[in-house]
Amino acid sequence: MSSATFGAANFSSLPPDQQAQILNGPAMQPPPGLVPNFDNPPNNSALAQAVLGLCLALITIPLSGRLCIRALSKQLFIGDYLLVLAHVFNTVYFTLAFRLSISPGVFVHLWDIRVAETTSILYKSFIMSHMYLFSIAFVKIAILLEWIRIFVPKGTRDLIFWASHLLIWINVATCIANIIIYNVACTPHEYLWNKFIDGSCSRIDTGKDSIAMSAFNLITDVLIFLIPQKAIWNLQMSTKRKVGISVTFAVGIIGIAAATLRLVQTVSRIHSPDYMYNESSVMLCSAAEITCAFLVVCVPALPKAFTSKTMSKVKSSLESWPSSERSRKSSHWNIKNIWRRSRHSQLRIGDNAVDIEEHRLHSIGKQLPAVSPDQSSSEYLEWGSLRTTESEANQRYDPTATSADYSRQHVQHGIV
16 A cells, blocks of 8 residues: 555644544555445455464463473473464464454455554554564474474484574574565664654565565475474384374374465455455465474374373372372471481381381371370371371471481371
8 A cells, every 4th residue: 555545745734624534534545436335345264263263272372281291291492482482472373363354354455444543453453564574483383393393313414404493594584684685674663553654665665575585485485394204214113103193293284285275365365455455365375384384393293192101200299289289388397308218218107117108108007105294295106197188397306316216206197
């Protein structure tokens, strides 16, 4: 959209009535015979919202599963943190996309949009373009780091290692270059989204830059998909399993298709004055491309969530969390800190010793001996508890006790 569309070059010098007329008019002259419909224009907002909601769910659920599995197995690495950061940018992108789907709507023609709405629309598009660049760059870097982690033995410098590192740094450089180019294209900077001020975008053709970026993303998508294929088919496993792994990674093919369609729609948008209508297609293709990128890196980790070992870890963590929280808040002393798994992990009652496991207390099963008047009650252990859910351990020191009697100075209180 140029300022000539509604005479914005000298907008501030126009009388108020003419300004109001421009602001309330269509952002583009409609084709002959069509009347602008500002209140309820034809749109596909409901379909777009369903697609955006589905994409966000397909990103968030597998990513959460991957992070939980990694955290439980203590295998988090830099790629996981990059995915979290990418999802932050991605969430901002989807939030703005949802807002655009509400007003002015998705697949709405410019002649059904008031001029007054264009500044807000362009500003949201400006922010979304940055969120897309950051999100897709961080996800691709995470994928390449995952390829190195999975397919490159430690200490090895093979083709996958060098190809992945090369693509990582190319992605970093390209992302930074595009951010700089896009932000210095117009003078002043605000003219990127506010066409009511005097300015120009003659420094750089942002349209050609968008096409170049879309083509770059398509090429890197193809290369990222191809890098691990040779390694997969060289693995010592059955053909059926190889096909299964390839299909798992082949979700990247859908991402490649989305990137291809995004490139086509970007070219169409540049050559069409009805940029808002074509921008809707670019927005949805970008969402699909980002979704597929997340699935490529997250889906292979999900089968581990259903193994007996992982489920056991989850169950153990959920069962131990409440008691560990209560124990931590009630006292910094606990059984684990006092008794370790060693030859000293015993309760001593008189001359008898009873083994204690680190995480469970059992009934001592023996009547405590009577305390004589000349003996301190602190020298004996009180009655134990069977399978306690909360416990407290205290330690008393008797300076008159000998080293042989020291183990009898522990007092144990249990609550069933």
